[in-house]
Amino acid sequence: MVTVGTRLRIIRKDAGLSQVELGKLAGSNQSAINRYETDRAAVPYRMLIWYAQYFDIHELQLTNAEDRYRFRSAEEYVRRKPDWSEEAFFEPE
Template structure:
């Protein structure tokens, strides 16, 4: 379990979280975080799932079965990227509703408007 502890510590330190803040996020005591990271105790399955969800990594990664955070079967999709994709789709749908599909000028105007609205979000 030492490898698991090292992974948990590197994930936490990678985003500069203290053990106290991590404990608050997971709903455990700071001393438990310390024991997990030093390999002195093993987190429960529920706690490991919370780690995986919070850091958006697979359990394969936490268990050091792979060095890829997305794991073997996991499709990595960061929340921010998903939100951006969803927003872009909403913009496209909105613009489609604003134009007459029979107008020959509509396609060019739609493309320009979509591009401008997406740039505005950046």
């Protein structure tokens, strides 16, 4: 499974931006962007929304939330995903 950080890194690189440039655009910094892209820190919800709006993509493309629909219930999803973090997960509209 592709991680959220990997997805963020791919999107940034495809746009031709450095971590420094993206940090400035997002009101953050290179260090924070690096932590998100290497999955050493959970990406705050506000940052996921910023990425989606800036790059004109749906929020589900940034997260593993779409994986939830492969399971019969939310409980099964949580059971199979021990690194699940409420901060990094949100409900689709």
